[in-house]
Amino acid sequence: MGAYKVLIYAAAEETAGRLAALAAPLAEGSIVYLKAGSAFPEQEAAAVKAAAEAAGAAVLIAPASKKGNEVMARAAQLIDTGCVTEALSLAAQDGKLTAKRAIYGGIAVGNFAFETETAVLTVALSALAGVETAGAYEAAASPAAAPPPAKELVKTEPLAKTVDLTKAKRIVSFGRGVAKKEDISAVEALAAKLGAEIGCSRPIAEELKWLPQEHQVGITGALVKPDLYIALGISGAIQHFAGMKDSKIIVAVNNNKKAPIFQFADYGIVGDLYEVLPALEEAIGG
Numbered sequence: 001m002g003a004y005k006v007l008i009y010a011a012a013e014e015t016a017g018r019l020a021a022l023a024a025p026l027a028e029g030s031i032v033y034l035k036a037g038s039a040f041p042e043q044e045a046a047a048v049k050a051a052a053e054a055a056g057a058a059v060l061i062a063p064a065s066k067k068g069n070e071v072m073a074r075a076a077q078l079i080d081t082g083c084v085t086e087a088l089s090l091a092a093q094d095g096k097l098t099a100k101r102a103i104y105g106g107i108a109v110g111n112f113a114f115e116t117e118t119a120v121l122t123v124a125l126s127a128l129a130g131v132e133t134a135g136a137y138e139a140a141a142s143p144a145a146a147p148p149p150a151k152e153l154v155k156t157e158p159l160a161k162t163v164d165l166t167k168a169k170r171i172v173s174f175g176r177g178v179a180k181k182e183d184i185s186a187v188e189a190l191a192a193k194l195g196a197e198i199g200c201s202r203p204i205a206e207e208l209k210w211l212p213q214e215h216q217v218g219i220t221g222a223l224v225k226p227d228l229y230i231a232l233g234i235s236g237a238i239q240h241f242a243g244m245k246d247s248k249i250i251v252a253v254n255n256n257k258k259a260p261i262f263q264f265a266d267y268g269i270v271g272d273l274y275e276v277l278p279a280l281e282e283a284i285g286g
């Protein structure tokens with residue numbers, strides 16, 4: 001180990017210190033820190049590339065924030081090299097830099113080896129949380145002036161969000177078992193009685209477009225952890241499971257007793273949701 005020159009890209013010095021501590025066993029000599037700026041990701045990526053070239057860095061790391069992921073992916077593209085996002089750990093094995101990251105929606109961990117000269121990574125925020133900061137880095141030389149922006153920022157306004165499922169205590173979620181868009185009203189009625197938010201599987205949001213994307217639960221949607229998750233007519237595909245597996249109590253209603261969702265439901269009702277829904281509503285009462 002210890003054969004790589006490392007460049008850290010982060011906004012906060014504390015984060016840079018944690019990344020430096022993580023990268024220290026791999027680093028040869030000094031670790032260079034480029035403070036993240038507020039330019040467009042394209043420009044930030046160009047700055048990362050320039051700073052890495054100036055420092056002769058072969059390992060470029062950043063925290064896996066939204067911005068970190070975007071800037072580093074773009075930097076990797078500019079450098080024409082590989083990028084591992086959300087890395088859980090880094091190591092050097094057989095002369096190659098390797099990084100572990102969650103795969104298959106979080107049910108397994110993959111070990112990736114870089115075949116390229118330069119490795120670009122973002123480190124999962126969970127992997128940084130417990131790391132003691134180390135100030136063993138020096139500031140990168142100011143990169144050459146960023147290229148002029150390809151676009152102009154005219155106005156910023158927050159995206160209108162209808163729901164934040166990640167904070168919901170109760171979620172009533174439905175999938176393709178709901179046959180018609182009008183039938184969502186029955187799901188809404190149950191959710192209203194329970195004071196729950198409405199979630200859905202990907203086909204409902206992405207293919208049928210019955211609900212906006214922020215209602216989608218799963219690896220490509222919201223990762224939720226409510227006290228109660230009711231899944232109506234959802235098969236329980238791995239990509240959906242990955243998004244709701246941390247729910248405290250999972251109740252599944254499905255007319256196929258072999259549906260995968262029953263493997264991880266705390267309570268399962270095998271039956272037609274069109275019969276079970278009114279019965280549930282009645283049982284809950286006013």
Ligand SMILES: Cc1cc2nc3c(=O)[nH]c(=O)nc-3n(C[C@H](O)[C@H](O)[C@H](O)COP(=O)(O)OP(=O)(O)OC[C@H]3O[C@@H](n4cnc5c(N)ncnc54)[C@H](O)[C@@H]3O)c2cc1C
Pocket residue numbers: 174175176177178200201202203204216217218219220221232233234235236237238239240243253254255256259271272273274
């Ligand atoms: C890269 C990738 C990312 C993905 N990301 C996500 C994601 O983030 N979230 C997600 O949800 N999916 C995701 N998917 C899709 C996922 O693989 C499944 O296709 C999807 O979850 C299935 O949705 P579903 O359960 O609603 O539909 P189906 O698989 O069609 O299941 C419908 C279920 O309803 C039951 N049913 C039918 N009629 C009734 C009835 N009357 N009463 C009771 N039950 C009934 C059926 O038995 C069946 O189990 C992803 C896929 C890929 C490839």
